Amino acid sequence: MTITDAHFHVWRQADLPWLMGPMQPRIFGPYESIRRDYPISEYLADIAGTGVTRAVYVQANWPTDKAVEEAEWIAALNAETGWPQGIVAYADMTDPDAPRLLERLARLPLVRGIRQQFHWHKTPEYRFAPHDDLCRDATVQRNIAQLPDFGFAFDLQVFAPQMAGALELAQACPRTDFVLQHAGMLEDTSQQGRQEWRDAMALLAQALNVNAKLSGFGTFLHRCDPEHIAWLSHETLTLFGAERCLWGSNYPIEKLWTDYAPLLAAHRSAVRALPDQAQAAIFNDTAARVYRLN
Numbered sequence: 001m002t003i004t005d006a007h008f009h010v011w012r013q014a015d016l017p018w019l020m021g022p023m024q025p026r027i028f029g030p031y032e033s034i035r036r037d038y039p040i041s042e043y044l045a046d047i048a049g050t051g052v053t054r055a056v057y058v059q060a061n062w063p064t065d066k067a068v069e070e071a072e073w074i075a076a077l078n079a080e081t082g083w084p085q086g087i088v089a090y091a092d093m094t095d096p097d098a099p100r101l102l103e104r105l106a107r108l109p110l111v112r113g114i115r116q117q118f119h120w121h122k123t124p125e126y127r128f129a130p131h132d133d134l135c136r137d138a139t140v141q142r143n144i145a146q147l148p149d150f151g152f153a154f155d156l157q158v159f160a161p162q163m164a165g166a167l168e169l170a171q172a173c174p175r176t177d178f179v180l181q182h183a184g185m186l187e188d189t190s191q192q193g194r195q196e197w198r199d200a201m202a203l204l205a206q207a208l209n210v211n212a213k214l215s216g217f218g219t220f221l222h223r224c225d226p227e228h229i230a231w232l233s234h235e236t237l238t239l240f241g242a243e244r245c246l247w248g249s250n251y252p253i254e255k256l257w258t259d260y261a262p263l264l265a266a267h268r269s270a271v272r273a274l275p276d277q278a279q280a281a282i283f284n285d286t287a288a289r290v291y292r293l294n
Helices: 040-047 064-081 098-106 138-145 160-172 191-204 226-240 260-270 276-290
Strands: 003-008 052-058 086-089 111-115 153-156 178-180 210-214 245-247
Touching (some): 052 276, 064 086, 138 160, 160 178
Parallel strands (some): 111 153, 153 178
């Protein structure tokens, strides 16, 4: 089976303020071991022997005024190594002038999408956006509605309580393909938290232009837990269907607690009972469609 990693990062420490200076609280906990360069050569060593043949780079929070430089650096890596095969870049969707930046990014053929993290949480360490309702912002909706004009999808990152707004965003932008990051980032694994997450996911799944990325499942556990991965995968697949689900490693973040091979093995085991066609969708076909990798 062809496997596409639909979510990974490489970086140079000097480009990322959050890796420099004092440790800053991060959603994935302590990160001393990755406060360093993570080059494409190390990523390729990590995926060796796993069957991964293509990958999509997702922006790694360079300074916001360096969005084009980040994408250009990744494009240069592709020219040198052949990897990655797609780029999800950054652009500020709250900026009325965002289309100007999108025009610049569209000149780079590998750019296939945009990510701006909208997730907000009552816990400060889990918070990224300035408030919880960016999805309902008129400028955001207008800019995201234009992304298909540039050939771009939108990587959507929200928590369960924000998904009603995310549904409104998806409905306001019917031509845009959305990719829900980390399957909605389940952070409360209590029985009540799981039910609230599932109810919110069921609501968002009504928008057929929203796809769910099976990635980052260790973010709040700080471990690779095959049982947790299997449960999250089953629930997400039940709501979205395999044709709207795609897998990503979230490397090197998950490198904090696991190696690449056991991470991929846990995800493959979680869906092994599904038909071959469904597994192909999860591990390749959906990513190829959404990020135009064919």
